[in-house]
Amino acid sequence: MRFIILIPLVLLLEFYTFSALRTLTRNKFVLIGFWVLFAVVCAVSYYQMYLVQKDGKFSLNTGYTVALFLTYVVPKLFVFAFLFTEDIVRVFETAFHYFKSDNTIKEAIPSRRKFVSQLALGVAAIPFAGFLYGVIKGKYNFKVIKQQVVFEDLPASFDGYTITQISDVHAGSFDNKEKIEYAIDLINQQKSDTIVFTGDMVNSVAEEMHPWVDIFKRLEAKDGKYAVLGNHDYGYYAYKTKEEIQENQNKLEQVHKEIGFDLLLNESRAIERNGEKINILGVENWGASRHFPKRGSLKEATKNLEENSFNVLMSHDPSHFDYKEKEVDQSDRFNLNKVLEEPNIIDFEKKIHLTLSGHTHGMQFGIEIPFFNFKWSPVKYRYPRWAGLYKEAGQYLYVNRGFGFLAFPGRVGIWPEITVIELKRGSVSA
Incomplete structure (x- = not known):
């Protein structure tokens, strides 16, 4: 229709x-x-x-x-x-x-x-x-984007700590094994301390990832590999019953294990150095759209954290950063929206220093001129924070442009991204 x-x-x-x-x-x-x-x-x-x-x-x-x-x-x-x-x-x-x-x-x-x-x-x-x-060509035109982010309260032992972020793999769209192998090698060449994946492993079903597991297994990071789920990872688009959706999620969780990703379902992990630590947090999908599952819980993910700890959060949808829920959504047909009331990140009671998201793909179409610091895509009218680094209320959000592609099997002007974020300790200008 x-x-x-x-x-x-x-x-x-x-x-x-x-x-x-x-x-x-x-x-x-x-x-x-x-x-x-x-x-x-x-x-x-x-x-x-x-x-x-x-x-x-x-x-x-x-x-x-x-x-x-x-x-x-x-x-x-x-x-x-x-x-x-x-x-x-x-x-x-x-x-x-x-x-x-x-x-x-x-x-x-x-x-x-x-x-x-x-x-x-x-x-x-x-x-x-x-x-x-x-x-x-464009859909496999992988770009490594390096971003330095400065914090006054970053533990000294983590000054210079590097995180490689990928997002939105959408494995069901791939059609070139050599290009994906090249991208995985490119990620490993960054030699980051940790690797994070911010959701949407597949388009619809867990089986889409099966041909690519052995390639993604090659990802290496000395402090581990962490992941969260995105809206496409629940099978919400392919299955008609709650049981089918849950079975698909179980299969996808197993895929993450086979790859070596520590899948964080509203959980946190601590990384320690010289008696100091930072926390890697991961929430399930949560965002502004009523059409996507809302299962993320900051309260659950942060319940074991110490006061004044340094926190890096993985949350698939960037609208989680500052979206204010106007009304409770009661339309959940499969009880996927387990968490109906969720505070946004910048208003949360515990400080989230850096949030890593994806989801938008930069719409896979747009114009970027780095020399003039210019970027535009139609997706900005749906997601004001759609690509790159943003700061508000002393907190940062980085939105990855996506590793893969969905629907349109290509990219025009907005290329697939591998992000390398370096955490630095120093004074921060207002």
């Missing part, structure tokens, strides 16, 4: 693109082929969405269908923008000359329309090429 709702918008884009194409050629085979291709793309897309709705599972074929649809449709938004703007100008000019009884407009429009059509199609070729690159 949601796909059908898109049809009027897509048709509008098609008619405008067809109009631009027709100004450049009158070849019947080209013009007929345009509409035949449109019918094929719509039929394939509808069929794959039907399979997802029927089975509740997202396959590689579905992912490539999403890529086909987006690569086919998104560039036409640019064609529409140019031609629609030209149409508005034409309406005003026509009205102006009508009242002036001037007919020169009739000669000016055809040549201008051809120029605008050529310009529009030329500009549309840029995102078209970008999407192709994103599917072929």
